[in-house]
Amino acid sequence: MAHTVALVDDDRNILASVSIALEAEGFDVRTYTDGAEALRALTQRPPDLAVLDIKMPRMDGMELLQRLRQTSHIPVIFLTSKDDELDELMGLRMGADDYIKKPFSQRLLIERIRALLRREALRGETADADPGQMITRGPLLLDGARHACSWKGQPIDLTVTEFLLVRALAQRPGHVKNRDQLMDAAYGEHVYVDDRTIDSHIKRLRKKFKAVDPDFSQIETLYGVGYRYKE
Numbered sequence: 119m120a121h122t123v124a125l126v127d128d129d130r131n132i133l134a135s136v137s138i139a140l141e142a143e144g145f146d147v148r149t150y151t152d153g154a155e156a157l158r159a160l161t162q163r164p165p166d167l168a169v170l171d172i173k174m175p176r177m178d179g180m181e182l183l184q185r186l187r188q189t190s191h192i193p194v195i196f197l198t199s200k201d202d203e204l205d206e207l208m209g210l211r212m213g214a215d216d217y218i219k220k221p222f223s224q225r226l227l228i229e230r231i232r233a234l235l236r237r238e239a240l241r242g243e244t245a246d247a248d249p250g251q252m253i254t255r256g257p258l259l260l261d262g263a264r265h266a267c268s269w270k271g272q273p274i275d276l277t278v279t280e281f282l283l284v285r286a287l288a289q290r291p292g293h294v295k296n297r298d299q300l301m302d303a304a305y306g307e308h309v310y311v312d313d314r315t316i317d318s319h320i321k322r323l324r325k326k327f328k329a330v331d332p333d334f335s336q337i338e339t340l341y342g343v344g345y346r347y348k349e
Contacts, residue, residue: 119145120144120145121145121146121166121167121235122146122147122148122165122166122167123145123146123147123148123165123166123167123168123169123208123231124148124149124156124159124165124167124168124169125137125140125146125148125149125168125169126149126150126151126153126156126168126170126171126174126179126182127145127151127153127169127170127171127174127226128151128168128171128173128174128175130151131272132171132183132197132318132331133149133151135224136224136227137149138222138247139227139228140228140231143228145231145305148165152174152175152176153170153174153176153178153179153181153182154176154177154252155171156168157177157182157185157186160186160190160192161186161189162243164190164192165192165194165195166193166235166238167192167193167195167231167234167238168186168192168193168194168195168196169194169196169197169227169231170182170183170194170195170196170197170214171196171197172196172197172198172199173199176312178251179196179197179214180321183213183214184212184213185323187213189214191240191277193215193234193237193265193267193278194214194215194216195215195216195217195218195227195230195231195234196213196214196216196217196218196346197217197218197219197220197222198217198218198219198220199219199220207294208304210315210318210319210322212248212250212322213277213322215234215277215278215279216230216234216279216305216315217315218230220230231325233305234305236257236285237278238278239283251263253285253288253289254279255288255291255336255347256270256336257269257270257271257331258284258336259287260281260284260285260288262285264336265278265321267280267281267284269327269330269331270330270331270336272330272331274326274327274330275326276323276326279304279305279319279324280319280322280323281312282303282304283300283303283316283320283323284323285303286299286300286303286304287300287337287345287346287347288347290347291346291347291349292346292347292348292349293346294340294343294344294345294346295326295344295345295346296343296344297316297317297344299344300316300344300345301316303320304316320337320339320345326339335348336348
């Protein structure tokens with residue numbers, strides 16, 4: 119069964135060219151030219167993955183993602199302009215799984231889409247194979263079967279990427295994971311993402327845990343090396 123990808127961009131030329139490329143790869147594609155229209159459609163008929171432009175009239179990609187994350191955890195890739203570093207980081211903190219800068223290679227976008235979809239499929243297979251899969255580290259509970267996380271009994275709402283990063287760190291407390299290892303855990307071995315992407319996800323993770331426990335400090339930074347989950 120073909121995967122469905124939603125493209126949201128006010129540039130009709132981008133929608134047309136990317137749609138043709140994705141359909142040639144066997145994807146079903148839905149296109150939307152503004153965020154408000156896309157929000158209604160994505161809520162009523164969720165796709166397998168969404169690609170969102172940040173700068174759009176009426177409702178931009180940031181607001182669309184924020185509203186979408188209230189009800190959905192579908193993988194989201196942001197399209198950003200070359201100099202929108204702040205927007206990229208804000209998007210990741212709000213729950214995007216990846217971003218690609220314009221102008222972009224269609225082949226790169228397709229590979230990123232495939233990587234995120236493979237990860238989603240693998241997560242589902244793992245849950246089916248081991249319904250009781252859990253990691254407990256002190257107050258931290260990770261339930262892979264339900265994609266659920268809690269800290270001191272309080273639920274933490276994580277995106278797929280964030281959940282995979284926490285799991286990678288918590289599996290071996292005290293052991294340092296460099297950024298490349300965390301990229302592999304979150305995106306797969308054959309997809310490259312910028313170091314800042316991992317750093318932004320970690321910052322967002324800490325913010326979510328601190329929202330329920332201001333003293334949370336289990337995810338430690340070793341500058342120039344990587345991150346580790348405190349023993």
